[in-house]
Each structure stands twice: as C-alpha cells, then as structure tokens.
Amino acid sequence: MSGQGPSLSQCAKTTPEHERLKKMNHQVNFSRAKTVLSCLALTLSGVNLSALAQTQPPVVPGSYAAINLLTTGNDVLGKPLSYPACKPLIKSMIITMAPGEVGKVHRHDTPLYAYILSGKIKVDYLDDAKTSNVYKAGDALVEAMIVDHHGYNPFDEPARLLAVYLDCQPQ
8 A cells, every 4th residue: 555645635635435435424524625735744754545445344324334454363483372460551652763774682571553655664583483573655564462573664665554552651
C-alpha cells in the first residue's frame, strides 16, 4: 500500500465509492472537509488511494467500509500473545528512523502493534534462532514479546512507523 497518493484537489472530489455509500445508506453524509482531511492523512502516510479503492471490501448497509490491516493472536515470531495482570495504559506514537540509525536492544512485556508508514526497517531478534526480519511500508505486525531485539535502518531513506503500545500503568 505504498506509493504516491493523489493530489489534494483529486481528494476533494467526491469518489464513486462515496456516491455508492450515499445511495446505500442516506444517513452517510461525508462533508467536503472530512474528505479532504482523510485524503490528506492518507497521502501523508504514503497510502495510494487508487489501490485502496480497488481493494475495498463490499459495503454492508448500515456499516462502514474497512480494510483489515492485521488479525492475529501471535507475535512476529509466531508466539501466542499474552497480557500481564495490570491496569492498562495505551500509548501511540510515530517513530522516525534516519538512514543508519540503530535502536537500543529492548524487549516488550506487553503487545506492541506497529504499522510501517514509509521506508523500511530491519529488526534483529536475539531468540534461539537469531531471527532477522525486514519490514516495509504497508506492513502491519505485533512485535515479538519477551524476546530481546533491536531495530535499525540500514537503508538509504528514512523509515516512519506508527507504534501502539498496549502497556501497563506504572505501579
């Protein structure tokens, strides 16, 4: 889902998908401002809107169109997800890694959802298999839990990722 998105002027126009939604459910009324803001957010994240339009699931009356990015009960190493008994704390941030940047070795005791917005990163896992994965724009994942690892950017362009930490509040 990476690539050059449409211009803002193209986004401001009503798309055939929006027209279909309006006909199917008269309660759906997308204002021009919402359309422009949505397209701007998608364009800034590098999402190709024409590719999205071609992959849209069928619309069910009374619901909304959605694209599933990830459904899993396992982390990237195939281990089942688990949650410690704690009071939840959810944090989200956009992380940028410059070319050549290397992150510190760390581990996650709670699930971390990540979506690569642009560029590529490489992550080395210090598990028994010494696994190494490359993640690119459009990849969605739940990072390895209870395994030391570190990410780095050995590539020529910056990488940006959305990270959603499903943490515990400090005791």
